[in-house]
Amino acid sequence: xxxxxxxxxxxxxxxxxxxxxxxxxxxxxxxxxxxxxxxxxxxxxxxxxxxxxxxxxxxxxxxxxxxxxxxxxxxxxxxxxxxxxxxxxxxxxxxxxxxxxxxxxxxxxxxxxxxxxxxxxxxxxxxxxxxxxxxxxxxxxxxxxxxxxxxxxxxxxxxxxxxxxxxxxxxxxxxxxxxxxxxxxxxxxxxxxxxxxxxxxxxxxxxxxxxxxxxxxxxxxxxxxxxxxxxxxxxxxxxxxxxxxxxxxxxxxxxxxxxxxxxxxxxxxxxxxxxxxxxxxxxxxxxxxxxxxxxxxxxxxxxxxxxxxxxxxxxxxxxxxxxxxxxxxxxxxxxxxxxxxxxxxxxxxxxxxxx
Numbered sequence: 541x542x543x544x545x546x547x548x549x550x551x552x553x554x555x556x557x558x559x560x561x562x563x564x565x566x567x568x569x570x571x572x573x574x575x576x577x578x579x580x581x582x583x584x585x586x587x588x589x590x591x592x593x594x595x596x597x598x599x600x601x602x603x604x605x606x607x608x609x610x611x612x613x614x615x616x617x618x619x620x621x622x623x624x625x626x627x628x629x630x631x632x633x634x635x636x637x638x639x640x641x642x643x644x645x646x647x648x649x650x651x652x653x654x655x656x657x658x659x660x661x662x663x664x665x666x667x668x669x670x671x672x673x674x675x676x677x678x679x680x681x682x683x684x685x686x687x688x689x690x691x692x693x694x695x696x697x698x699x700x701x702x703x704x705x706x707x708x709x710x711x712x713x714x715x716x717x718x719x720x721x722x723x724x725x726x727x728x729x730x731x732x733x734x735x736x737x738x739x740x741x742x743x744x745x746x747x748x749x750x751x752x753x754x755x756x757x758x759x760x761x762x763x764x765x766x767x768x769x770x771x772x773x774x775x776x777x778x779x780x781x782x783x784x785x786x787x788x789x790x791x792x793x794x795x796x797x798x799x800x801x802x803x804x805x806x807x808x809x810x811x812x813x814x815x816x817x818x819x820x821x822x823x824x825x826x827x828x829x830x831x832x833x834x835x836x837x838x839x840x841x842x843x844x845x846x847x848x849x850x851x852x853x854x855x856x857x858x859x860x861x862x863x864x865x866x867x868x869x870x871x872x873x874x875x876x877x878x879x880x881x882x883x884x885x886x887x888x889x890x891x892x893x894x895x
Contacts, residue, residue, distance in 0.1 A: 706726075738778065
C-alpha cells in the first residue's frame with residue numbers, strides 16, 4: 541500500500557532526492573565510497589557544499605553581503621546563537637511571539653541581553669499573527685517565526701521596518717517567493733522543505749556581525765564559520781548532500797511553481813474542513829498556514845478511531861503536536877496535490893460513516 545507522509549518533521553522528501561541519497565550511500569558518484577564515509581574536507585564534498593551554497597544564492601537572489609552557511613545542530617541551537625552574535629549590551633532584541641518556538645527563542649535571548657516580547661497571540665492560543673506592535677528604537681533586530689508548525693499560523697506578509705529582520709524559517713523556507721535581501725539573518729533546520737535532518741541553513745548579512753562586545757566561543761561565532769567556508773568542524777556530510785539534491789530539485793521547479801502548488805494543496809484541504817460540520821479549524825483565515833493544516837473533530841470521542849483508520853489507509857503522521865492534540869497535515873513541497881486529495885477523500889468518507 542502506498543504511504544502518504546504528512547509528518548511535520550523530519551518530513552517527506554522528493555522521490556528523486558531519496559533515490560539520489562540511496563545511490564550515494566552505496567556509491568557516491570562512482571567513487572567506490574559512500575557519501576556517509578567521505579571526508580568533509582575532500583575535494584568531492586567541497587564541491588557539493590560550494591554548489592549547495594551557490595544554489596541557495598541563486599534561488600533566493602541573495603545580495604553580495606549575505607553569506608550562506610550549513611551548520612551542525614538544529615534551529616533550536618540558533619535560538620541562543622542569534623543573540624550571542626547579534627545582541628549588543630546597549631541594544632534591545634524585539635521578538636514577536638506566535639507559538640512555542642518563538643517563545644523558546646525569546647527566553648534563550650534573555651540570557652544574552654535585553655530581549656523583549658513586543659507582541660504575542662498567546663492569550664488567544666496562538667490562533668492569529670499579531671499585526672499591531674511597536675518596535676523599540678534601540679532594537680538590534682526584530683525576530684519572528686515565519687510559520688508555526690504546532691498552531692498552524694503563518695506570516696503571509698513580513699514586518700515592514702528598517703530594523704534588521706531575523707527569521708526562523710524552518711518550516712516554510714523555499715515554499716514561496718519572497719525578498720530574502722530584506723533579511724539580516726534567516727535560519728532553517730533541514731528537516732522539512734530543505735533536506736534530511738542533521739544540518740541547519742544560515743543566511744546572514746556580514747554587515748550585522750562583529751558589533752557585540754562579548755567573547756564568543758569560536759564554534760559559535762558566525763564570522764569564524766564564514767571564514768572557514770562553513771566547514772570549521774566535521775560537517776554533517778550526508779545531510780548536506782541531501783540538501784544539495786533538494787536544492788537542485790527546487791531550482792528545477794522554481795519557487796513560483798512551488799508556491800502555486802502549495803496554495804492549491806492548502807486550499808483543497810481547508811475547503812474540506814470549512815464545508816464540514818464534522819471537522820473544524822479555529823485559526824483566523826487570513827493567517828492560516830500553507831504548510832501545516834491543523835484541524836480537530838467536533839466529536840472528540842472519534843479521534844482515536846480517525847487516527848487508526850487513517851493509518852490503515854496509508855495516511856501517516858497526522859497526529860497533532862503532543863501539547864495541542866487534534867490533527868495536523870503537513871503539506872511541504874514534496875507532498876503533491878494527489879496526496880492531499882487522497883487525504884480529503886478519506887476525511888469525507890470517514891465523515892460519511894461517522895457524522
